[in-house]
Amino acid sequence: MLIGKRLNDRYKLLKMIGGGGMANVYLAHDDILGRDVAVKILRLDYSNNEEFIKRFHREAQSVTTLSHPNIVNMYDVGEEDGIYYLVMEYVPGQTLKQYIIERGMLPIGEALDIMEQLTSAMAHAHHFEIVHRDIKPHNILIRADGVIKVTDFGIATATSATTITHTNSVLGSVHYLSPEQARGGIANKQSDIYSLGIVMFELLTGRQPFSGESAVAIALKHLQSEIPSPRRWNEHIPQSVENIILKATAKDPFHRYQSANAMKRDIETALYPERINEQPFYIPEDMEATKAIPIIQQEQLFENVTDETIVLKGSKVDEQTRKEETDLNKKKKRSNKWLKILITTFLLLAIGITLALTVIPGFFIPKDVKVPDVSGMKYTTAVNTLVEKGFEVTEPNIVYTDDVEVGGVLKTDPAAGRVVKENSKITIYQSGGKKKNKMSDLTGKDFESIRSELEEKYKQVTINYIENDRPKGEIVEQIPTPDQMVVEAEQDLKIWVSKGPYQIRPGDFSGWTENSVNGYLNERKLTPDIKREYSDTVDKGLVISQSPKPGTPLKEGDKVTIVISEGPKPKVTKTVKVDNISIPYESSIIGEKKPQTIEIYKEDMQQKMDRPIETRTISESATISLEFVIQEGTKGHYKIVRDGVTIIDKEVPYPTQ
Numbered sequence: 001m002l003i004g005k006r007l008n009d010r011y012k013l014l015k016m017i018g019g020g021g022m023a024n025v026y027l028a029h030d031d032i033l034g035r036d037v038a039v040k041i042l043r044l045d046y047s048n049n050e051e052f053i054k055r056f057h058r059e060a061q062s063v064t065t066l067s068h069p070n071i072v073n074m075y076d077v078g079e080e081d082g083i084y085y086l087v088m089e090y091v092p093g094q095t096l097k098q099y100i101i102e103r104g105m106l107p108i109g110e111a112l113d114i115m116e117q118l119t120s121a122m123a124h125a126h127h128f129e130i131v132h133r134d135i136k137p138h139n140i141l142i143r144a145d146g147v148i149k150v151t152d153f154g155i156a157t158a159t160s161a162t163t164i165t166h167t168n169s170v171l172g173s174v175h176y177l178s179p180e181q182a183r184g185g186i187a188n189k190q191s192d193i194y195s196l197g198i199v200m201f202e203l204l205t206g207r208q209p210f211s212g213e214s215a216v217a218i219a220l221k222h223l224q225s226e227i228p229s230p231r232r233w234n235e236h237i238p239q240s241v242e243n244i245i246l247k248a249t250a251k252d253p254f255h256r257y258q259s260a261n262a263m264k265r266d267i268e269t270a271l272y273p274e275r276i277n278e279q280p281f282y283i284p285e286d287m288e289a290t291k292a293i294p295i296i297q298q299e300q301l302f303e304n305v306t307d308e309t310i311v312l313k314g315s316k317v318d319e320q321t322r323k324e325e326t327d328l329n330k331k332k333k334r335s336n337k338w339l340k341i342l343i344t345t346f347l348l349l350a351i352g353i354t355l356a357l358t359v360i361p362g363f364f365i366p367k368d369v370k371v372p373d374v375s376g377m378k379y380t381t382a383v384n385t386l387v388e389k390g391f392e393v394t395e396p397n398i399v400y401t402d403d404v405e406v407g408g409v410l411k412t413d414p415a416a417g418r419v420v421k422e423n424s425k426i427t428i429y430q431s432g433g434k435k436k437n438k439m440s441d442l443t444g445k446d447f448e449s450i451r452s453e454l455e456e457k458y459k460q461v462t463i464n465y466i467e468n469d470r471p472k473g474e475i476v477e478q479i480p481t482p483d484q485m486v487v488e489a490e491q492d493l494k495i496w497v498s499k500g501p502y503q504i505r506p507g508d509f510s511g512w513t514e515n516s517v518n519g520y521l522n523e524r525k526l527t528p529d530i531k532r533e534y535s536d537t538v539d540k541g542l543v544i545s546q547s548p549k550p551g552t553p554l555k556e557g558d559k560v561t562i563v564i565s566e567g568p569k570p571k572v573t574k575t576v577k578v579d580n581i582s583i584p585y586e587s588s589i590i591g592e593k594k595p596q597t598i599e600i601y602k603e604d605m606q607q608k609m610d611r612p613i614e615t616r617t618i619s620e621s622a623t624i625s626l627e628f629v630i631q632e633g634t635k636g637h638y639k640i641v642r643d644g645v646t647i648i649d650k651e652v653p654y655p656t657q
Helices: 050-063 096-103 108-127 167-174 189-205 215-224 239-248 260-269 316-357 360-364 379-388 447-457 514-523
Strands: 011-019 023-030 035-042 074-080 083-089 140-142 148-150 368-370 397-399 409-413 419-421 425-431 460-466 475-479 492-498 527-533 543-547 559-565 573-583 596-603 614-618 622-631 635-642 645-653
Touching (some): 011 035, 050 074, 096 140, 096 189, 108 189, 108 260, 167 215, 189 239, 189 260, 379 409, 379 425, 447 460, 447 492, 514 527, 514 559, 573 635, 573 645, 622 635, 622 645
Parallel strands (some): 397 425, 460 492, 527 559
Antiparallel strands (some): 011 023, 023 035, 035 083, 074 083, 140 148, 368 419, 409 425, 475 492, 573 622, 596 614, 596 635, 635 645
């Protein structure tokens, strides 16, 4: 049982808060830094696998390079008694899977906000060549304020190629498995993008796209079946949003988004008016496939023509007669031959000249056409109008303007009303909507110095303060990202501002010993300044107070003043001697000397008045002296009793000199 165990004499395991096929997660307290952390501990059945352990350490070291507001921070990695563990940021909240189960399908805006954070996180990880390989709602945490945190980097990398056989451990992952992973290939950045698409599908529909009786059955569907339309379960999903899912989950990685940033940009603009009803995403067919061209048979061209030679049969007399006639005809033909040639040549020349002057120009010389006015039309309507008039429409020029709705036509080039030749090229100037500007790069700037400027320029500015190595007040991250085209007056801006390097917040040292405080401060490279005071309420050697007060953020080298109790302040005592205290003898019968009993009582630092310090018998008056040990602020006291009657009762004050 690990609950209550302290790892590395530092991380005390308080309770289990999660678990999976590879590891269990515990809430723990970091006794040194005084904060709650999450500790992920590898299951014991993996702790003896050397290859797994090496990959575990290698990946853990890689993840420590990541620093992003939507990725869980990793603080430490270690091993103790065969227990391999990672120490990470503790995120109060729940997993995205639990959130979906509670809420069902999410509103479009909320789902896109979550996906925007997710793609931002994965773009950051991919920039450092880190592939998650196991993106799923179970590995995404969501806080009460809607901020999401991606976790579980690293362990998925160490799983073997036989993972799919561990049905109980992997069933939660196979629903989000890319086709290349399902067929045993190597996961890459596009594999993460596929999984992001499946997560987006689940956010918008409340269900996963594929289900089956076994992990293998589901994996086969990822390989063979197209992702169903999410609009089947949620008809309110715009086409632009569905297109993001379809593109992210394409079977071939080549057809997916080539980067998480590209997917993020589409998510950011998905609800723009010009995109809401865009054409459905589809993957073009293979244009390289050779298509068979039907053969046109010669018989089809000459169906009604025969090439048979018709032979007329006759007698030998007829043949002789024909021979004589033929010889006569040959002589006549020779005389007419040249005349026919001249006539034919003349006719051909006449026909050619006539065609050149009348018919041919109609085929080869373009007509003059007036450019129609298409301003104010939708782009597609304008294109159809121009094409019908015989014009060729080129790629549009996008112009940002407040005067014409997005997608509308401002003008053409050549302008409306001009007369140009048929088949001329026409360029349409299309409205891109309100003027968009490139998003400035705010990172590295001091937030307070530009705060008022940002609040005036953007619709809403949301500020998140985070601990970071950047100087305090410097902007660390922003959404939208730099160079993105935005309408500033309508754009919400999110920025993350550095609170400065991680600061130490000492706890309350009340009741700690001096050695304990010194050890704590020295470990954190804080400078102890020990002072001592007397105290009637705090035992000697324990802390009375501290400055700065508990919880104040400090950095290395800062001084912490600690006041240690010296116990109650010792009071000064003085010895006071009272001389010539006269004890009178008084006889009840004149002339008779009957003995009288004298009892002397004294009270000081050494003596109480509960019993006499001396008892004597006198027959005449006597004189005595008494010494008192008196503490500053107190008094001495003495009393003389004669035969049971108090005759003297006085106080002795503490001397002022």
